[in-house]
Amino acid sequence: xxxxxxxxxxxxxxxxxxARRDRALVVAAGVLPDxxxxxxxxxxEAYGRWHHVLTHxxxxxLAVSLSLAAFARERLAVFALCVAAFHLHLACDxxxxxxxxxxxxxxxxxxxETMWAGxxxxxSWQNTLIGLIATLSCLACALWKGRTPVELFSLAADAxxxxxxxxxFGRPMMRR
Numbered sequence: 361x362x363x364x365x366x367x368x369x370x371x372x373x374x375x376x377x378x379a380r381r382d383r384a385l386v387v388a389a390g391v392l393p394d395x396x397x398x399x400x401x402x403x404x405e406a407y408g409r410w411h412h413v414l415t416h417x418x419x420x421x422l423a424v425s426l427s428l429a430a431f432a433r434e435r436l437a438v439f440a441l442c443v444a445a446f447h448l449h450l451a452c453d454x455x456x457x458x459x460x461x462x463x464x465x466x467x468x469x470x471x472x473e474t475m476w477a478g479x480x481x482x483x484s485w486q487n488t489l490i491g492l493i494a495t496l497s498c499l500a501c502a503l504w505k506g507r508t509p510v511e512l513f514s515l516a517a518d519a520x521x522x523x524x525x526x527x528x529f530g531r532p533m534m535r536r
Contacts, residue, residue, distance in 0.1 A: 361449075361452040361453060361456045361457065361482070361487055361490070361491075362487070362491060363391055363394055364491075365452070365487070365490060365491045365494050365495075366390050366391050366393075366394070366448075366449050366452065367387050367390060367391050367509065368491075368494040368495060368497075368498050368509060369390060369445075369448055369449075369452070369494050370386050370387045370389065370390025370391065370445035370448065370449070371383060371386070371387050371390075371498060371509045371512070372494065372497055372498065372501075373386060373390070373441055373444055373445050373448065374386035374387065374441055374445070375501065375505060376437070376441075377434060377437060377438065377441070378433075378434070379432075379433045379434070380511055380512075380515075381431070381432070381433065382432045382433055382434055382437070382438050383511075383512075384512050385428040385429070385431060385432055385438050385442065386428075386438060386441045386442055386445050387445070387509075387512060388424075388428055388442075389424055389425055389428055389441075389442035389443075389445040389446045390445035390446065390448065390449050391449070392415065392420075392424050392446070393415045393416050393420065393421075393424075393446060393449045393450060393453070394411075394415070394449075395414070395415045396410055396411050396412065396413060396414035396415040396416065397411050399411055399414070412453060412457070412461060412462065412463045412464060413463075413464040413467050413471075414467070416450055416453065416463040416464060416465070416467075417463070417464055417465045417466060417467045417468075418465055418466070419467070419468060419469075420446075421443060421446040421447060421450075422443075424442065424446060425439050425442035425443045425446060426439065428442050429442060450463055450465070452490070454474065454475070454476050454479070455476060455478070455479060455480065455486075456479070456480055456481075456482065456484065456486060456487045456490070457479070457482055458479060458480075458481050458482050459479045459480070459481070460475070460479070461475075461479070462474055462475040499525060502521065502522040502525040502526060503525065503526060503529060503530055506522055507522060508521050508522060508525075
């Protein structure tokens, strides 16, 4: 699945959190499993061997979640949501990274491969639909939460995006 969609899904999970920083930490947990994708820098063979291995398991989930929660305001809630976002990433990869591409959930204790017989290709209608729903849901948050994932990069830019969405899709205010 696309890293942007992983980020959007994680941001949506974090909407109950009041602090922007806490939401950003949950988003980080949802995209950090793809750190092992950096093995591509050592070539396609290294990528094929180590992506979905090094940071796609429960040890990485615990390490990432504990580390990120240490910087949170609502530590327990952020820890729980980081674990959820990390595992949502794994579930999405398990379903939508391509047939025959396992994750190694038990690594470094085991190289047991976890797969699902219903896996679909990365460039599939399922991933496109999930991405579209995630993006539209993020944009809908502008109407009911007054924020979008743009908040992760710039509050000023997010305010402009929210204002634009509200102007176009928000209900007109009743005048007294």
